[in-house]
Structure formats: structure tokens, C-alpha cells
């Protein structure tokens with residue numbers, strides 16, 4: 001009796017630990033994307049009504065590869081391209097602010113190319129999708145367990161949590177879409 005209770009408690013504990021979603025939760029709505037309120041974004045994409053990004057299509061087709069333009073439930077805190085002020089440097093991705101650590105999903109089908117800490121990027125994942133297309137995920141707080149170079153992933157698979165590692169001042173995902181090593185605007189690239 002006692003033993004059965006202990007086993008039950010242990011199983012409950014394991015279940016709780018495994019509660020990180022293995023894929024995009026059904027309730028998550030990625031159909032629209034908005035600019036974060038209360039921030040000035042010098043390179044913001046065009047918006048329609050309010051802060052919603054105009055004509056937003058959650059998926060892009062890049063060299064025949066289907067990719068999500070924003071693989072996390074978030075708002076845009078910085079767009080792609082040159083940024084005014086600060087370092088004034090070119091921004092090679094889009095910043096997706098989540099406020100607190102939130103699950104990140106594979107932007108497309110592919111093979112994990114890298115799971116490592118990179119200078120400035122902090123904890124980073126790179127996924128190779130084929131035909132020269134790659135996606136990069138930076139500033140993570142945690143990786144999905146078992147995620148390593150060579151692992152095959154499907155679009156929507158849970159890969160890690162947003163964070164502020166590396167050169168980041170807030171918890172967000174820095175997301176890049178690369179074609180033959182060149183970064184493109186995730187919000188407008190492809191079809």
C-alpha cells in the first residue's frame with residue numbers, strides 16, 4: 001500500500017517533469033503577430049490596424065522549405081535590418097519577446113546543425129532544412145532534453161525555451177532565417 005503510493009508520487013513527479021510540450025500546443029495561436037506595446041522599434045515592419053503586422057502569413061516557403069516566420073508565442077520587439085541608435089548595427093533576425101521563458105518550436109522540418117553557446121548569441125540552436133536554408137534560435141535559457149547535433153526534427157517540435165543568455169537585455173528569441181549563409185527578414189522572406 002505504502003509502496004504503491006510512493007510509486008504513484010514518483011510517476012506523478014516524472015509526468016510533471018515531462019510537461020514541456022513536445023510540439024506546438026493546439027491552443028497556441030500563431031495566425032497573427034503584433035509589435036510589442038510600449039517599445040519604440042526603429043526597424044518595425046508595417047502594421048495594419050493597431051500593432052498587428054499587416055498581411056502577416058505565419059508560414060513562409062523558402063527554396064521550397066516550409067518555415068514559420070515566428071516559432072514562439074510572442075510579440076515583435078525588434079525587426080530585421082539596420083537599427084537606429086545604440087550600436088546602430090544591422091540586425092540579422094527578428095526579436096520575439098516573451099517576457100518570461102516560453103517554449104520555442106522548430107521553425108521547419110530539418111536536422112539539428114548546432115546546439116551550443118555562441119558569442120553574443122548565448123545558448124543557440126541551428127537547424128538545417130536543406131536547399132541551403134537554415135534557421136537560428138538565440139538567447140535561449142534551456143534546450144529540449146536530448147536535442148543534439150544530427151537529430152532530426154519536425155516543424156513544431158519543442159526545441160527549447162526563450163531566455164536572455166548572451167548579448168540580450170530581455171527574455172526573447174532572436175530568430176534568423178538564412179539562405180546559403182545569408183540572413184533574410186523572417187517576416188517577409190519567401191512566398
Ligand SMILES: [Zn+2]
Pocket residue numbers: 078091093094095173174175
Ligand atoms: Zn535579435
